[in-house]
Amino acid sequence: MKQLYKNNINNILEELGKELDISKSEHEAAVKSYEAVGKWLSDENSPLNYFNPKILPQGSFMLQTVIKPINEEDDIDIDLVCKLEKKPDSWTQKELKNQIGNRLKENKDYNRMIWEHENGENYEEGGRRCWTLKYSNHAGYHMDILPSFTDDNLSILLEKQFSSGSDLNTDELAIRITDKESDNYPTEKDVNNWLKSNPFGYAKWFYNRAIISSKRLFSLKESIDPVKAYEDEKLPLQRVIQLLKRHRDIMFSNGEFDMEHKPISIIITTLATRAYDKENNIVDAYINIVKNMRSFVEEKVNPDNGKLEKWVSNPVNEEENFADKWAEIMEKQDYFYLWLDKLEEDMGNMLVLEGKGQNESNKFFSNSYGDKVSKKVFSALGENKRLLRESGNLKMETKTGLLGSSGIKVKDHNFFGKVDE
């Protein structure tokens, strides 16, 4: 493939990624909202004040791989950790969950938002692990707040881990969470027997792989800052993950599939991150990731039944299989491989669009990433070219007529034509 064509594709993928991303104002509104939640929980009049509660982003919001939903009416999920310190010996999982729930419900807005999520279905006890606040339709997001106890020094540990290089001792970043469906939920007081989760360790692993020295856009440290600024420029890996997630959303929205079983984001993110080899541009990263993702799905014998199972291990907890549901629900595994097949096929087609017409290219990108975003990107290309000509900077290559930055300068003019034919 010619470098020039590759640059063209890179440009389109970059612009598509920007269109899929949430906007700066959406980002800022979400940050403002969860900061307010944090403030409410830690307020001096709050019974939780003593436990030094903090709200921290996790998941795609922390990894900066959030994408807009296909349907504008659908909500963006914002995953947050609510961390408490200094656990009282008497508290069970249920106690922690309810303490946080009760404090939220003391605020009439949050009370309503808990009620409005799923029509009050989880009002009493919350979801399996989280409390969910449903913000207004206008805001367009809801927040999943994960109650947890952490090491009293977590903030310091985070600071330390996220300000230095590749030291990957992420165990100390693990947090303990509640699980409504576990047997010991109402009784277990020893936090060491609670479910362990390590979203910050995962984020550290992710950023270690995502950051490329030649394009160090922001410090790792900023990624754990709960109020970190919106990043306009994303790392190639972040953009590729956004594109892959949207490709999945489009494929599974055509009515042919049960959406319930589409590949989950954490599997896509983990495999893409493993396959990524520090390419410094989106198109090379995309090609490498799509080609190699498949090979990072492992197979392991399940000791319980002796059967061979697919594994996508959690990089910060080898015991955890992100694909554990595949063994129970065949569709999940089938869908994942159908998606990979389609992804590989589409990538092949993307690399041979040259010379087929911009309208055909638009059709291709529409089918893969959505009609609206693709049109927007191609329309912006037209606009840019016109501005370039009007400012006297557009040139045309001889022999081919290619319009760009080299060749004969294109003089300004106005298209005309008969209005009536």
Place this chain on the structure above:
Amino acid sequence: MSSKYFKRRRKTKRPFKNLSRPIPLDSQFERIKSSFPNLIIKEKKNDKFTVIIKLRPDLFSKEYEVKIVYETYKPISVYIVNEVLEIAENRNKLPHVYNNKLQKICLYAKDGGRWDSSKSIVSTIIPWASEWLFYYELWLIDGIWQGGGHDEYINENFTKHEQ
């Protein structure tokens, strides 16, 4: 010596645009030929030539054959000749053309920056034709002309406001 003197004279006369000298037909022809060596010469006389060149405005774009007919003292004509151009789904004719059936495209307004024979075809008409093709392919996507110039769909915006 004489050429030096001549240049200076021209400079002082430059502000009078109408006095720009026409480029001789042969010279126009040679300039096209040197920039597009693969051109097809359909006709070449002292006062007229017809050539076909290939243009591809963008790497994603198709390659099109563009016929240029130039005759002294007549307006220049440009046609897309290698295929019947598609029409955008929400339109019924091509944008910015003199003749839809002949695919004779229109590249400059008759007022203001009107084209005349003092301008080199290679640095005006040909890049403009390439631009036309570029915007034509984008127009196929949604029927919107993004290249500027006169508004083809002025009534459309008007109706939208009424609704």
